[in-house]
Amino acid sequence: MKHTKNPTRKALLFSILILFLIVLGYKLYKLVSFPLLLKDTHITIEIGEPFHPEENIKAVLFGDKNSVKEKGKIQTDKLGTYPFAYVYKDKEYPVEVEVVDTTPPVFEVVPLDIDAGMKVSANSAVKNIKDKTKTTVSFKEDYDFKTPGTIEVCVIVRDEGGNTSEKTTKATIVLDKEKPVLKGVEDITIYPQPSFDLKKGIAVTDNRDPNAKLEIDKNNFDSSKPGVYTIEYSARDRSGNTTMKKRIITVKSNENTNSNEQNKEKIVYLTFDDGPSVNTAKILDILDQYHVKATFFVIGGNSSYYPLIKEAHQRGHTIALHSYSHDYGYIYSSVDAYFKDLEKIGNIVKQQIGFVPKYIRFPGGSSNTISKNYSSGIMSILSEEVQKRGYQYYDWNWDSSDAAGNNRPVSSIVASATGGQSNKLNILFHDAGAKSTTVEALPQIIEFYQKRGYRFEGIHDDSYIPHHNINN
Known part of the structure; x- marks a missing residue:
C-alpha cells in the first residue's frame, strides 16, 4: 500500500521555521541597531541610597561597560523623577530614574503638660524624628485641651513620601490661675x-x-x-x-552738678572706697552705734565679703560703684574698658541688692592724672559719658588721709578727717582690709562732727555732689 505525505503537517513545520527565522532576524537586527541593552527604562531607588547606573546595563555589543558614558544628574537626596541617558557609539539610550521614599518616619513621644485652653502644637509631643525627607506632625483627632485632667492622644508623623507613623502619649491638662x-x-x-x-x-x-x-x-x-x-x-x-x-x-536735670555749692545745712557724707572687706562689719556696727548713715563705693575681688554689700544696704546705707578691678592700667586704657569694668561690678552689686546703683566714684577721682599714662584725655570723656549713660560721679571735698599708708596712726586720721570747714563735707575713707586704724578712728570723727551740729547721710539723689577739676 502506498503512503501519501500530509500537506497540513508540512505547512505547519514550514510556518514554525519561518517564525524562528523572523525572530532570529529581529534579534540580530536589534543587536546591530541597538548595541547597548538595558535591564529597565524606569529605575527606582530609595532616597539617600547611591545610584549605580552600570548595574542597569544588560549587555554591550562590540564593547564593554567602560565605553558607555552617562548623561544627566540624579539628586538622590530629593524625591522626584529625573531624566537620564546612557551614551554609546554616539547614540543615547534614555531612561527615567525615580527617587522614592518608602520608609516610615521613626520618632519618640513625650508626655504633654498643658494649661487648660492653651493652643497645643502636635510638635510639642514628639522628639528625635528620623527620616530622610521633611516631616509634618499632627494629632490624629481634634482633642479637647480645655478640660482639666489626663487624656491619651495619638500623634501622626508623615513624611514627603506619604509614609506615616503614629504613637500615643499622655496629655495632662492643668487649670492655671497663678499670675506671673x-x-x-x-x-x-x-x-x-x-x-x-x-x-x-x-x-x-x-x-x-x-x-x-x-x-x-x-x-x-x-x-x-x-x-x-x-x-x-x-x-x-x-x-x-x-x-x-x-x-x-x-x-533729673544734671545742670550745675559740677558746682561745689554750699548752703547752711551741715551734712557729713562718710564715704568708704575699696570694700567690702574684713573691716566692713566693724564699720557697720560703729555706724549703727551712732545712728548715722554712710556710703560704700565697692569693688570686686573680695567675693567672700560680697554678702556684706547686702548687709550694708539692708541697714540703710548707700551702695555705690567704684570699679571691679581697680586696675588703672585696664580701666583707663579705653572708654570701652572702663564701662566693661563698671558693668561687671554693677552686676555683682545687683545680685546682692537687686539693682545697679547709679552713683559712682572714679578710682583716683575725676582729677587723677595717672590715667594720662594709659589714655590721654580719657577723664574728660568719661566725666561726661557716665552722666549721659545715667550715672552720677562723686569725688570728695575732704580727705581722711588714710590712703597715705596702711596702719596710719589713729591720731593722724582723726586730725585729717576733722579738719573740714565746709557745711557739706564728703569725706574720703577706705574700707580695705589693711585699713584697721580707719575703723579705730571712726568713733572720734563721728563724735567731733555731731558735737558741731552736723548730721550724717548716705548719698542720695538730692545730695551735694563734689566734682574735682579734670586734669586729663
Whole structure:
C-alpha cells in the first residue's frame, strides 16, 4: 500500500521555521541597531541610597561597560523623577530614574503638660524624628485641651513620601490661675541720656509658662528730657493670667552738678572706697552705734565679703560703684574698658541688692592724672559719658588721709578727717582690709562732727555732689 505525505503537517513545520527565522532576524537586527541593552527604562531607588547606573546595563555589543558614558544628574537626596541617558557609539539610550521614599518616619513621644485652653502644637509631643525627607506632625483627632485632667492622644508623623507613623502619649491638662511674677520694677532716678533700656533689670517668671510675655507702655517716656514719667509694665502667661506694675522714672536735670555749692545745712557724707572687706562689719556696727548713715563705693575681688554689700544696704546705707578691678592700667586704657569694668561690678552689686546703683566714684577721682599714662584725655570723656549713660560721679571735698599708708596712726586720721570747714563735707575713707586704724578712728570723727551740729547721710539723689577739676 502506498503512503501519501500530509500537506497540513508540512505547512505547519514550514510556518514554525519561518517564525524562528523572523525572530532570529529581529534579534540580530536589534543587536546591530541597538548595541547597548538595558535591564529597565524606569529605575527606582530609595532616597539617600547611591545610584549605580552600570548595574542597569544588560549587555554591550562590540564593547564593554567602560565605553558607555552617562548623561544627566540624579539628586538622590530629593524625591522626584529625573531624566537620564546612557551614551554609546554616539547614540543615547534614555531612561527615567525615580527617587522614592518608602520608609516610615521613626520618632519618640513625650508626655504633654498643658494649661487648660492653651493652643497645643502636635510638635510639642514628639522628639528625635528620623527620616530622610521633611516631616509634618499632627494629632490624629481634634482633642479637647480645655478640660482639666489626663487624656491619651495619638500623634501622626508623615513624611514627603506619604509614609506615616503614629504613637500615643499622655496629655495632662492643668487649670492655671497663678499670675506671673514681675521683678525689677522699682522707681528710679536717672540723669538725661539719649536712650534708656526699659527692659534692663526686669525679670518675668511664671509657675508654668517659661516664655511669659513682657509688654511695656512707655507713656511718652523721653530719657533725654527732665521730668517724672509713669511706665506701665505687664507680664502675661499663656493662660492669660496678667500681672501689671507701674514704675516711676524721674529724669533729673544734671545742670550745675559740677558746682561745689554750699548752703547752711551741715551734712557729713562718710564715704568708704575699696570694700567690702574684713573691716566692713566693724564699720557697720560703729555706724549703727551712732545712728548715722554712710556710703560704700565697692569693688570686686573680695567675693567672700560680697554678702556684706547686702548687709550694708539692708541697714540703710548707700551702695555705690567704684570699679571691679581697680586696675588703672585696664580701666583707663579705653572708654570701652572702663564701662566693661563698671558693668561687671554693677552686676555683682545687683545680685546682692537687686539693682545697679547709679552713683559712682572714679578710682583716683575725676582729677587723677595717672590715667594720662594709659589714655590721654580719657577723664574728660568719661566725666561726661557716665552722666549721659545715667550715672552720677562723686569725688570728695575732704580727705581722711588714710590712703597715705596702711596702719596710719589713729591720731593722724582723726586730725585729717576733722579738719573740714565746709557745711557739706564728703569725706574720703577706705574700707580695705589693711585699713584697721580707719575703723579705730571712726568713733572720734563721728563724735567731733555731731558735737558741731552736723548730721550724717548716705548719698542720695538730692545730695551735694563734689566734682574735682579734670586734669586729663
